[in-house]
Amino acid sequence: DARVTQTPRHKVTEMGQEVTMRCQPILGHNTVFWYRQTMMQGLELLAYFRNRAPLDDSGMPKDRFSAEMPDATLATLKIQPSEPRDSAVYFCASVRGHSNQPQHFGDGTRLSIL
């Protein structure tokens, strides 16, 4: 059963540190999404890529967040410097673009910034 894999599952770090979250999309899926989930804001789209090219990153604070796809099997989301308000669960999802298939979500990275 193909799955989206996210690492790490949990991350606790101090304010000001760099955080890198990784996502391995399902093989053959060419569209990758990054979402953030908090109690207050719910599920918010941060950025997404198609064929490794960024399509929309308007939901991402540009001064501290960056998202990349070094290759088709890896997407990364970095926060530098991290702040306590970045504490949330970050989800990656993938889909075969322009298909009738649903987005498949990973199990998330639970991030706590102290």
Added chain:
Amino acid sequence: QQQVKQSPQSLIVQKGGISIINCAYENTAFDYFPWYQQFPGKGPALLIAIRPDVSEKKEGRFTISFNKSAKQFSLHIMDSQPGDSATYFCAASIITDKLIFGTGTRLQVFP
């Protein structure tokens, strides 16, 4: 115009009862309306989805009712079970573009 409004925020139902969650949208360009189910510690998983050319879709105990003129859609869970206890999100998008999620409904089904 990009918002999807979901209600109620939480729902308590007895085992065997019907759970109903409602969503409303504004953007008439949306053409894909999925419902996702999320258990604690897990990512959202697709439960059922509908496109606006049909008014109802049923899969087992789960039914989506869609009212295009009112720009509303709802999820009905028949014969609700304790295992259905989870958070449910409605969403909307244009084909498989970015999903706009509702705020979620926490469902608790008591035996």
